[in-house]
Amino acid sequence: MKRWILKSGGYDADALIIEDAQKPEPGPGQVRVRIEAAALNYRDYLVMTNSLWRTDLDLIPVADGAGVIDAVGAGVTEWKTGDAVITVYMRDFPTWPPHPDVGMGLGSANEHGVLAEYVVLSASRLVRKPASLTSIEAATLPCAAHTAWTALQKLSPARPSDKVLILGTGGVSLFALSICRHLGIEAIVTTGSEQKRERLLELGASEVVNYRIDPDWGNTVYQLSGGVNKVINSAGVGALNQSMAALKHGGNVVTIGMISQGEGEPVNEYALLGKGLTIHGMPVGGRDGLVELVAFVDAVGLKPVVHQTFSFNDAKLAYEEQRSSDLFGKVIISID
Numbered sequence: 001m002k003r004w005i006l007k008s009g010g011y012d013a014d015a016l017i018i019e020d021a022q023k024p025e026p027g028p029g030q031v032r033v034r035i036e037a038a039a040l041n042y043r044d045y046l047v048m049t050n051s052l053w054r055t056d057l058d059l060i061p062v063a064d065g066a067g068v069i070d071a072v073g074a075g076v077t078e079w080k081t082g083d084a085v086i087t088v089y090m091r092d093f094p095t096w097p098p099h100p101d102v103g104m105g106l107g108s109a110n111e112h113g114v115l116a117e118y119v120v121l122s123a124s125r126l127v128r129k130p131a132s133l134t135s136i137e138a139a140t141l142p143c144a145a146h147t148a149w150t151a152l153q154k155l156s157p158a159r160p161s162d163k164v165l166i167l168g169t170g171g172v173s174l175f176a177l178s179i180c181r182h183l184g185i186e187a188i189v190t191t192g193s194e195q196k197r198e199r200l201l202e203l204g205a206s207e208v209v210n211y212r213i214d215p216d217w218g219n220t221v222y223q224l225s226g227g228v229n230k231v232i233n234s235a236g237v238g239a240l241n242q243s244m245a246a247l248k249h250g251g252n253v254v255t256i257g258m259i260s261q262g263e264g265e266p267v268n269e270y271a272l273l274g275k276g277l278t279i280h281g282m283p284v285g286g287r288d289g290l291v292e293l294v295a296f297v298d299a300v301g302l303k304p305v306v307h308q309t310f311s312f313n314d315a316k317l318a319y320e321e322q323r324s325s326d327l328f329g330k331v332i333i334s335i336d
């Protein structure tokens with residue numbers, strides 16, 4: 001079989017190589033999955049370029065995959081060959097809250113990922129694929145969609161009467177927008193690209209604010225909305241003050257992203273205290289949340305926004321495209 005490897009000690013695209021390997025055999029409690037599709041996230045670029053996400057292991061990268069079980073190890077009762085599945089991002093994380101052993105996700109540190117024709121995973125590292133999605137579509141759920149679900153439904157759940165501000169148009173953000181639309185929650189979205197404005201409105205955003213043109217975007221959102229109940233902050237700590245400016249009293253900002261790390265002013269304590277705000281940090285979510293999300297996707301017919309699908313051999317081009325400023329939706333690698 002073929003697999004991609006991120007070579008230990010390499011921190012750019014040259015470290016990504018394709019190689020032949022033996023098909024792995026599942027041990028007790030494990031299954032083997034024939035991977036049909038893998039999806040990229042911003043974090044896959046971090047794993048490639050940042051030593052904090054790596055060990056001295058030659059690593060099969062990428063966390064998010066969909067495929068079909070083709071061999072079952074001893075003691076596995078939950079799965080059988082032929083079952084269609086998607087991966088669970090974090091280790092030993094059945095339910096919220098997280099704990100010190102959840103790791104950094106498949107395809108990072110000392111955990112091999114899914115950018116291979118066959119992978120062996122613990123039986124608990126999978127949930128069933130939504131019946132309403134193809135494997136290409138379903139591969140997008142484990143990190144980006146699951147993160148959006150946790151942010152909207154597990155931490156201070158948003159209600160239909162709420163207003164939510166979503167920062168940027170990455171994978172997490174577009175899933176947050178889709179989930180809001182299906183739940184009847186008003187969503188305002190920021191973007192740094194005027195070209196993305198129309199598409200965001202078509203996807204259901206009530207307002208679009210350009211954070212590059214308008215550096216005081218938080219106050220602008222407050223004026224437009226009368227204050228939002230929740231901010232899905234895929235940008236990072238550098239966007240906290242503007243996020244808090246957009247919130248109404250008692251509101252909540254869920255800080256997910258690491259794009260704006262190190263940017264921005266110290267946190268505005270007057271806004272934080274005076275408005276009685278809460279700031280939640282969060283890692284993706286527990287397996288229970290992904291199971292809920294799969295049921296939701298099938299129930300409402302949610303479809304991911306797909307930016308582009310690449311062939312297995314073109315994985316390096318997929319990595320490049322994930323960093324494109326034109327990115328709008330998920331970058332997927334098809335493995336047939």
Ligand SMILES: NC(=O)c1ccc[n+]([C@@H]2O[C@H](COP(=O)([O-])OP(=O)(O)OC[C@H]3O[C@@H](n4cnc5c(N)ncnc54)[C@H](OP(=O)(O)O)[C@@H]3O)[C@@H](O)[C@H]2O)c1
Pocket residue numbers: 040041042043143144147167168169170171172173190191192193196211234235239255256257258259260282283284285322325327
């Ligand atoms: N904590 C967790 O569990 C968790 C889970 C998933 C992802 N993340 C993190 O969340 C972030 C987004 O991940 P992703 O995979 O959704 O990203 P992505 O698909 O690669 O998209 C990145 C998007 O970020 C937007 N952006 C860039 N600079 C920005 C800024 N200064 N303010 C607001 N938006 C900005 C851009 O949107 P525009 O072009 O519209 O400006 C861009 O399309 C990353 O930092 C990732 O590591 C964390």
